Amino acid sequence: MYDDAFLNRLEAGLRSALPLWGLAADALLRLLTISENATFLAEAPSGDAVVLRVHRPDYHTSDEIRSELAWVDALRADGVAPTPEPIRTVDGGLLGGFEDDGAVRHVAAFAFMSGREPEPGDDLASWYATLGQITARLHGHARVWGRPDGFRRKTWDFDAMLGDRPLWGDWRAGLGLDGPGRALLERTAEALKRRVGAYGAAPERFGLIHADLRPANLLVDGERLGLIDFDDCGFSWFMYDFAASVSFMEHEPFIPELQEAWLSAYARAAPVGAEDVAMMPAFLMLRRMLLTAWIASHAETPTAQSMGVPYTHGTLALAERYLTRHA
Incomplete structure (x- = not known):
């Protein structure tokens, strides 16, 4: 293409x-x-x-x-x-x-907005603390903003991600996914469905979010962290915004450090309950499976080509870990 x-x-x-x-x-x-x-x-x-x-x-x-x-x-x-x-x-x-x-x-x-993408050599935890503060402000604004008549954005709930109306394709078509792998992800999807269903979508938990605040959509210039590309913004769980922010690197060992920095800064600007924190592993797994589907359905894109089958294999490893620890 x-x-x-x-x-x-x-x-x-x-x-x-x-x-x-x-x-x-x-x-x-x-x-x-x-x-x-x-x-x-x-x-x-x-x-x-x-x-x-x-x-x-x-x-x-x-x-x-x-x-x-x-x-x-x-x-x-x-x-x-x-x-x-x-x-x-x-x-x-x-x-x-x-x-x-x-x-x-x-x-x-x-x-045009100046800046560059944060890189692994940067102090990412510090930038994710800044991102946590900004994300809390975004969510606070979304909760009180009077949306104009005719406002339309997609809803990123379970069905739109991994369920009956997947917006980014069926995860079962994941590149390199075999029968045992498909069975593992089926169990994971069912566990996630139960988990997000129990958490619910009350207004304090679910609303308008950016949904793609990964480093590629951040611009660092001096001490300023700019946000770009609201193309995927829509209605979803507020805490899901962190999972989206670590897209394609969910498996990295430094993710817990980024999560702690993000959550701590977020909590200084907006309430975060224990149930919200407990949902973070589920949202990370949900995002990982969603991106596994996206890579398969957008295989012509440079991003998908750079990830390919190894990303699916990494998803399987994370799914095993998730089911062992959280399901």
Whole structure:
């Protein structure tokens, strides 16, 4: 999917949409990242940089994307978290787009935010403490914010992750998963279903979250930690935001240290009960199985290709450990 011909076609389509933001069709345009969406950097006539996110078709509706951007606008207006400003089109809209291979690709634009992704060589625990404080503020805002009419975002509950309506594919199709492995994950899924069912989805536990605050979506610049890419924001358990923040590295030995830093900082800004803390292993396992499904259903993406079968094998090891310790 992501060969040169596809990328050239995507860039050509985006260039046709650049005038919607007052950008010349021949503006300097550079691909930043590509996964499910493609993100480009363009230079505005003023010299300012504009980040353009080209959405994949048939995932988010235009109403869902506008709802995401409405929350980002509100977070910025209320001083909750450092995150890039959505840039409106010349006619005041939040979305542009272009037709690609018979489908409409929505495009959202953002002001450029400086910084780099936190790296393993950094003091990650310190950054995760900062992230815990910011996440608590996000959740506090979500609890009281008056969402605009027509607000639509996906709900990340058990059924949407591992159950009857999986948004990222069936975990049973995990790359390299054999019969015994499938049976192990079936037992794990059943244990998780019981666990989250008992925990419940009361308003103090379940609401609007970012749902993807992993290092790739964090920007460090000096002492500032910026948040980007609210594309997966939706309704889920508040404590699940930590599990999402350690995506693709759930197996690393330093995860307990990051969790302690995150929880301690979070608790200084918002209440955290003993039952919330006790749910952390379940949410980590839930996220790991969800990503195992995502890798299988998005095998064409660079991220999935870099993880592959070894990630599934790691999921099996974590599932055995989870069932031994927690089920």
